[in-house]
Amino acid sequence: MARKAAIIGGGVIGGGWAARFLLNGWNVSVFDPDPQAERKIGEVLANARASLPALSDVPMPAEGKLSFAETITEAVEGAEYIQESVSERLDLKHRVFAQIQQSAPNTLLGSSTSGFKPSELQENAANPGVIFVAHPFNPVYLLPLAEVVPSPKSDPQAIERAKELLREIGMFPLHVRKEIDAHIADRFLEAVWREALWLVKDGIATTEEIDEAIRMGFGLRWGQMGLFETYRVAGGEAGMKHFMAQFGPCLQWPWTKLTDVPEFNDELVDLIAGQSDAQSGMHTIRELERIRDSNLIGFMRALKDRNWGAGKVLREHDERRRADLFSENPDSSAPLLMSRMQVLPGWIDYNGHMTESRYLFAASETSDAFLRLIGADMDYVAGGHSYYTAESHIMHLGEAKLGDALTGTCQVIGADEKRLHIFVRILKGTEPVATIEQMLLHVDMKAGKTCAAAPDVLARLLPIAEAHKSLPRPESVGRHVGQRKA
Amino acid sequence: MARKAAIIGGGVIGGGWAARFLLNGWNVSVFDPDPQAERKIGEVLANARASLPALSDVPMPAEGKLSFAETITEAVEGAEYIQESVSERLDLKHRVFAQIQQSAPNTLLGSSTSGFKPSELQENAANPGVIFVAHPFNPVYLLPLAEVVPSPKSDPQAIERAKELLREIGMFPLHVRKEIDAHIADRFLEAVWREALWLVKDGIATTEEIDEAIRMGFGLRWGQMGLFETYRVAGGEAGMKHFMAQFGPCLQWPWTKLTDVPEFNDELVDLIAGQSDAQSGMHTIRELERIRDSNLIGFMRALKDRNWGAGKVLREHDERRRADLFSENPDSSAPLLMSRMQVLPGWIDYNGHMTESRYLFAASETSDAFLRLIGADMDYVAGGHSYYTAESHIMHLGEAKLGDALTGTCQVIGADEKRLHIFVRILKGTEPVATIEQMLLHVDMKAGKTCAAAPDVLARLLPIAEAHKSLPRPESVGRHVGQRKA
Numbered sequence: 026m027a028r029k030a031a032i033i034g035g036g037v038i039g040g041g042w043a044a045r046f047l048l049n050g051w052n053v054s055v056f057d058p059d060p061q062a063e064r065k066i067g068e069v070l071a072n073a074r075a076s077l078p079a080l081s082d083v084p085m086p087a088e089g090k091l092s093f094a095e096t097i098t099e100a101v102e103g104a105e106y107i108q109e110s111v112s113e114r115l116d117l118k119h120r121v122f123a124q125i126q127q128s129a130p131n132t133l134l135g136s137s138t139s140g141f142k143p144s145e146l147q148e149n150a151a152n153p154g155v156i157f158v159a160h161p162f163n164p165v166y167l168l169p170l171a172e173v174v175p176s177p178k179s180d181p182q183a184i185e186r187a188k189e190l191l192r193e194i195g196m197f198p199l200h201v202r203k204e205i206d207a208h209i210a211d212r213f214l215e216a217v218w219r220e221a222l223w224l225v226k227d228g229i230a231t232t233e234e235i236d237e238a239i240r241m242g243f244g245l246r247w248g249q250m251g252l253f254e255t256y257r258v259a260g261g262e263a264g265m266k267h268f269m270a271q272f273g274p275c276l277q278w279p280w281t282k283l284t285d286v287p288e289f290n291d292e293l294v295d296l297i298a299g300q301s302d303a304q305s306g307m308h309t310i311r312e313l314e315r316i317r318d319s320n321l322i323g324f325m326r327a328l329k330d331r332n333w334g335a336g337k338v339l340r341e342h343d344e345r346r347r348a349d350l351f352s353e354n355p356d357s358s359a360p361l362l363m364s365r366m367q368v369l370p371g372w373i374d375y376n377g378h379m380t381e382s383r384y385l386f387a388a389s390e391t392s393d394a395f396l397r398l399i400g401a402d403m404d405y406v407a408g409g410h411s412y413y414t415a416e417s418h419i420m421h422l423g424e425a426k427l428g429d430a431l432t433g434t435c436q437v438i439g440a441d442e443k444r445l446h447i448f449v450r451i452l453k454g455t456e457p458v459a460t461i462e463q464m465l466l467h468v469d470m471k472a473g474k475t476c477a478a479a480p481d482v483l484a485r486l487l488p489i490a491e492a493h494k495s496l497p498r499p500e501s502v503g504r505h506v507g508q509r510k511a
Numbered sequence: 512m513a514r515k516a517a518i519i520g521g522g523v524i525g526g527g528w529a530a531r532f533l534l535n536g537w538n539v540s541v542f543d544p545d546p547q548a549e550r551k552i553g554e555v556l557a558n559a560r561a562s563l564p565a566l567s568d569v570p571m572p573a574e575g576k577l578s579f580a581e582t583i584t585e586a587v588e589g590a591e592y593i594q595e596s597v598s599e600r601l602d603l604k605h606r607v608f609a610q611i612q613q614s615a616p617n618t619l620l621g622s623s624t625s626g627f628k629p630s631e632l633q634e635n636a637a638n639p640g641v642i643f644v645a646h647p648f649n650p651v652y653l654l655p656l657a658e659v660v661p662s663p664k665s666d667p668q669a670i671e672r673a674k675e676l677l678r679e680i681g682m683f684p685l686h687v688r689k690e691i692d693a694h695i696a697d698r699f700l701e702a703v704w705r706e707a708l709w710l711v712k713d714g715i716a717t718t719e720e721i722d723e724a725i726r727m728g729f730g731l732r733w734g735q736m737g738l739f740e741t742y743r744v745a746g747g748e749a750g751m752k753h754f755m756a757q758f759g760p761c762l763q764w765p766w767t768k769l770t771d772v773p774e775f776n777d778e779l780v781d782l783i784a785g786q787s788d789a790q791s792g793m794h795t796i797r798e799l800e801r802i803r804d805s806n807l808i809g810f811m812r813a814l815k816d817r818n819w820g821a822g823k824v825l826r827e828h829d830e831r832r833r834a835d836l837f838s839e840n841p842d843s844s845a846p847l848l849m850s851r852m853q854v855l856p857g858w859i860d861y862n863g864h865m866t867e868s869r870y871l872f873a874a875s876e877t878s879d880a881f882l883r884l885i886g887a888d889m890d891y892v893a894g895g896h897s898y899y900t901a902e903s904h905i906m907h908l909g910e911a912k913l914g915d916a917l918t919g920t921c922q923v924i925g926a927d928e929k930r931l932h933i934f935v936r937i938l939k940g941t942e943p944v945a946t947i948e949q950m951l952l953h954v955d956m957k958a959g960k961t962c963a964a965a966p967d968v969l970a971r972l973l974p975i976a977e978a979h980k981s982l983p984r985p986e987s988v989g990r991h992v993g994q995r996k997a
Binding site: 037162163168169170172197199201202203205209210212213214216217218219220221224227228229230232233234235236237238239240241242243244245246247248249250251252253254255257258259260261265266269294297298300301302304305310313314316317319320321322323324325326327328330331333334335338380381382383384385386388389413414415416417418419420421446462463464502503504505506507508 | 523648649654655656658683685687688689691695696698699700702703704705706707710713714715716718719720721722723724725726727728729730731732733734735736737738739740741743744745746747751752755780783784786787788790791796799800802803805806807808809810811812813814816817819820821824855858866867868869870871872874875899900901902903904905906907932948949950988989990991992993994
């Protein structure tokens with residue numbers, strides 16, 4: 026039974042929350058009186074469907090059911106979590122909370138507010154203990170950060186449950202321990218925005234020049250290390266104190282300057298809007314969203330490869346979801362069905378097809394599952410023995426495309442104490458898109474030499490090899506690259 | 512004849528400049544009276560050698576010659592460009608400039624200063640016209656941004672020459688049209704630093720929490736779009752004006768708050784240094800540098816795939832060098848060196864070795880680079896034609912481990928209008944860890960059929976194929992899986 030989240034207030038932020046819950050398998054009920062809400066959320070969801078799965082290396086759960094409620098009461102009924110993203114007006118938020126808590130007084134209630142502190146949100150609430158700030162960052166379906174801000178009135182257990190729940194939908198809940206205006210991240214954004222307004226107003230730089238000054242330099246640093254770790258590295262072996270020691274009379278405490286506030290008027294708005302048109306007007310907003318999401322996927326996948334920053338969050342999220350795909354007992358009178366996979370956006374190359382190395386990846390998933398089946402699993406490897414692949418021959422026979430469901434089968438061609446000769450088929454339906462013939466050698470990893478496999482392993486492997494002798498030998502076994510067909 | 516740059520002042524910034532010039536084929540002469548300068552620059556150079564080539568898809572030029580000069584006069588002799596990165600003391604910079612201009616009054620003279628304006632640097636100079644700010648960002652060998660700031664006294668032609676020269680070493684010169692304290696980017700850094708000092712001082716957040724608030728959210732946005740383009744997208748179809756319209760009474764002009772200045776004292780320094788130790792102390796600075804550089808490479812390669820932001824700079828830099836490559840004619844007496852890679856944590860399997868499918872990934876990186884070299888690049892694919900891999904044979908010959916530097920070479924075994932038979936070696940040092948024999952077919956993607964490659968492509972491919980006929984045929988070409996050695 027899918028879990029249910031209620032999203033109060035649609036738009037870009039509410040829609041982003043809805044998309045994140047839906048793609049993580051939750052049912053979502055949205056309440057938003059705007060007649061355009063369904064279209065708007067549909068657009069955000071389309072972007073999310075085109076991007077979020079590209080970050081996953083395990084099959085996504087079935088998408089939850091999206092519904093639109095006529096009333097707040099209907100939306101929150103049976104919900105395990107409620108996220109409020111209505112306009113930034115405190116009186117409106119108070120009215121919405123009162124209505125929510127009439128029918129769901131004990132349900133976790135997060136607010137997307139950037140402008141209000143949780144103690145302000147809680148004023149006059151029926152149950153202030155379950156109300157807190159859960160401040161996300163656009164695009165909500167991709168960026169992991171959610172600032173979770175309780176007030177002293179918030180129930181600590183409710184906050185812990187909320188954080189765990191946010192982790193379950195792939196987010197990084199940052200617990201802000203003391204409430205403060207603008208939480209943490211937006212304080213930086215406001216400081217930078219103030220400076221940027223000055224620079225444009227005084228004609229020092231255009232919006233485009235300012236964006237280049239950020240994305241060609243420190244923006245790249247901040248996406249992976251933030252502020253302090255970056256400066257720690259800049260300080261060299263002497264570390265953080267050394268970095269800070271350089272601030273002295275010669276730099277005249279630079280952060281003590283530049284605190285004037287520019288006047289914000291129509292003239293400035295027009296100036297900025299005009300420059301922004303010149304900079305980005307050749308792309309529609311829809312195009313820019315896709316470009317942004319594609320870039321974010323690239324960054325986050327790079328971090329995932331390196332198990333760092335946001336990539337660490339992605340890996341942990343995969344671990345949670347990695348289901349044991351094989352509880353069934355394999356039948357040894359046919360090639361063994363060893364893996365089920367889905368072609369994810371991250372597996373696609375610039376031709377729009379599954380990228381070459383992913384076929385071998387799919388084969389590895391299949392042969393690894395076979396090795397686990399015969400007992401050559403991670404514990405066995407930890408004991409110092411393993412099967413190494415010595416040689417592979419891949420035939421590309423068809424094309425796998427985005428979203429295709431693939432299965433991997435394993436047929437044993439031959440086996441003895443040290444050698445394991447297998448033939449893996451990667452199938453789309455019943456048609457092979459690739460076949461991979463492999464020779465594996467059993468090795469003593471410490472000695473770096475082949476040796477006989479453990480009796481346990483052989484006791485499982487050899488009967489399968491014997492049974493597979495009766496299977497037809499695949500035509501391409503023994504084939505070399507470029508060989509003419511017989 | 513290699514061009515020469517003079518680097519006055521070593522350290523992390525001067526060393527970064529030296530590395531960038533050297534790896535782009537320039538000779539570099541360094542002057543720095545610090546007896547540790549040679550060691551320090553050597554360390555920066557080692558980092559640069561391990562990372563910068565990973566951004567290039569064309570072979571790097573031969574590294575320039577690094578020398579250390581006894582005097583400024585010796586360092587600048589014959590230099591086409593001089594970069595000053597001494598300590599941030601104006602009197603020191605003036606003395607250095609006077610000495611430089613005694614012997615090289617007309618040479619372009621950029622300063623790495625973040626603290627001084629160009630008009631201040633030019634005071635009392637023999638030739639102020641060639642002096643300007645060229646403010647880089649650490650790590651200088653990777654990040655493309657250099658803020659180029661002239662004063663009214665600077666010679667506009669000199670500034671244009673300097674910008675062109677910086678592009679030639681792969682940088683993005685951002686012309687700051689009016690001089691101003693802290694140029695552009697550092698004004699943002701100072702504003703953020705001030706806010707961060709407050710948050711730590713007041714116990715709102717630790718250094719680690721602040722770094723997470725940045726790198727899990729807006730840091731990822733800023734690395735690819737900067738500030739204004741990000742907000743433009745957030746504003747939706749209604750655009751920038753709509754985004755700014757949301758600032759109104761309800762948000763109380765947020766950037767007008769938070770302008771107080773925290774007191775900077777030993778207590779605050781100790782607090783920050785202690786938190787930073789707790790956050791990052793498990794890594795040495797050398798490790799953090801490598802992690803940072805590896806992450807930056809991941810980001811920048813993701814942007815390069817998408818031809819966006821810093822990735823556009825990388826592509827343009829490749830284009831400049833590819834032209835050189837064809838004018839030189841690739842050395843056909845050896846397999847072509849087409850790729851340099853590093854084994855990343857995400858490439859490692861549970862055996863602690865590079866995972867099997869990554870060898871094919873490495874081969875794809877190599878063959879893709881070869882395809883780009885012969886003009887079958889992404890534009891060509893966009894036009895509806897491509898090379899598809901029909902068949903591959905992989906020999907696993909060695910073990911690659913975490914952090915290993917790998918190179919990929921490509922030898923053409925045979926080629927005609929439709930077929931391309933190649934042999935890729937993945938090398939650790941000079942030893943192959945894997946070889947991959949592949950048959951690629953040229954296809955009309957729409958028709959789904961093989962067809963002849965474009966004349967342009969064949970005009971590049973066939974001479975290489977002809978030249979490679981003289982190379983020894985690799986022993987394993989034509990081998991099938993499990994074949995006994997001859």
